[in-house]
Amino acid sequence: MHIPDGYLGPVTSGFFYVVMLPIWAFASKIVKKTLKVKQVPLLAIGAAFSFVIMMFNVPIPGGSTGHAVGGVLVAILLGPWAACIAVTVALVVQALMFGDGGITAIGANCFNMAFVLPFVGYYVYRILSGNSPVNSNRRVIAAGIAAYIGINVAALIAGIEFGLQPLLHHTATGQALYCPYGLKTAVTAMCSGHLLVFGWVEVLVTALVVKYLQKRDPSLLIGCEGNQL
Amino acid sequence: MKTITKLWIGIIILIIITPLGLLLPAHFKAGSAWGEWGADEVGKVVGYVPQGLEKLSELWKAPFPDYAFKGWEEKGIMHLSLAYIFSAIVGICVIVALAWFIGKLLTKKE
Numbered sequence: 387m388h389i390p391d392g393y394l395g396p397v398t399s400g401f402f403y404v405v406m407l408p409i410w411a412f413a414s415k416i417v418k419k420t421l422k423v424k425q426v427p428l429l430a431i432g433a434a435f436s437f438v439i440m441m442f443n444v445p446i447p448g449g450s451t452g453h454a455v456g457g458v459l460v461a462i463l464l465g466p467w468a469a470c471i472a473v474t475v476a477l478v479v480q481a482l483m484f485g486d487g488g489i490t491a492i493g494a495n496c497f498n499m500a501f502v503l504p505f506v507g508y509y510v511y512r513i514l515s516g517n518s519p520v521n522s523n524r525r526v527i528a529a530g531i532a533a534y535i536g537i538n539v540a541a542l543i544a545g546i547e548f549g550l551q552p553l554l555h556h557t558a559t560g561q562a563l564y565c566p567y568g569l570k571t572a573v574t575a576m577c578s579g580h581l582l583v584f585g586w587v588e589v590l591v592t593a594l595v596v597k598y599l600q601k602r603d604p605s606l607l608i609g610c611e612g613n614q615l
Numbered sequence: 616m617k618t619i620t621k622l623w624i625g626i627i628i629l630i631i632i633t634p635l636g637l638l639l640p641a642h643f644k645a646g647s648a649w650g651e652w653g654a655d656e657v658g659k660v661v662g663y664v665p666q667g668l669e670k671l672s673e674l675w676k677a678p679f680p681d682y683a684f685k686g687w688e689e690k691g692i693m694h695l696s697l698a699y700i701f702s703a704i705v706g707i708c709v710i711v712a713l714a715w716f717i718g719k720l721l722t723k724k725e
Contacts, residue, residue: 390650421718437703437706438630438703445639451640475717485676485677562661562668563665
């Protein structure tokens with residue numbers, strides 16, 4: 387889901403930088419108010435976890451690869467705004483140091499993976515968890531469903547960003563200037579891969595870690611309640 | 616042991632097994648992620664290289680492209696796995712330092 391340089395035209399790249407600037411500013415403001423000093427190591431672990439889990443490329447035999455993002459788990463532990471900051475740090479380092487995701491696409495990639503994914507995941511988790519006790523199975527299932535929906539909505543939006551390019555930018559003869567695939571192809575490819583394979587990795591890591599923390603240290607699972615706004 | 620310490624150990628274990636993210640796709644003959652192909656790969660499939668894509672795709676020269684070292688593209692999977700682990704370590708050191716700094720900055724009491 388890391389859109390490289392050259393796939394998005396200037397309109398789309400610029401648009402998402404403009405959209406992300408106030409989100410980053412607002413995230414800093416909220417996190418400043420809500421993050422506790424003792425949660426700082428967890429923020430660093432969250433960013434590190436997101437970075438390393440994205441290195442686990444999962445294959446579709448003979449096809450493409452994809453990976454989990456870990457953003458829903460970070461949102462469950464720290465709240466969606468802190469998750470936005472943690473995943474942004476991971477994405478910026480991936481782009482600058484490893485060429486994973488374009489420099490021009492940092493706005494769009496952060497919108498998809500550091501904003502849409504943790505926010506959708508977080509609110510699905512909260513709604514499905516309801517008032518269930520912190521160590522209930524319902525919370526594990528809620529975390530799994532939240533992870534699946536979060537990553538798939540992000541993939542859908544990435545697909546739309548890719549697919550809009552041939553409509554926005556093409557030569558007089560109809561050749562695309564940036565991503566050459568239209569909406570139908572791009573959305574189908576992005577969604578099918580994540581619905582069938584990669585989304586399940588996000589489900590697995592999210593649900594397993596929530597289950598582990600329920601047994602080990604449930605306080606971490608309620609530490610962020612009230613961090614959402 | 617504190618839970619946070621356990622979580623750090625979890626991260627270290629993940630770093631050590633990151634080469635799975637190279638070996639599994641290689642074993643199942645899977646290519647890049649959708650939409651993350653290089654310009655020449657797009658040219659082969661689509662029949663032409665979109666002009667803007669060609670121009671922008673070389674915009675940034677990352678120090679460790681694709682979590683490897685420059686010139687190691689032709690080396691075997693063993694070398695690439697080592698470079699992958701090295702990249703994970705370097706990346707995580709930078710990320711932890713950055714996130715820690717941001718966290719400290721935001722939790723500083725005025």
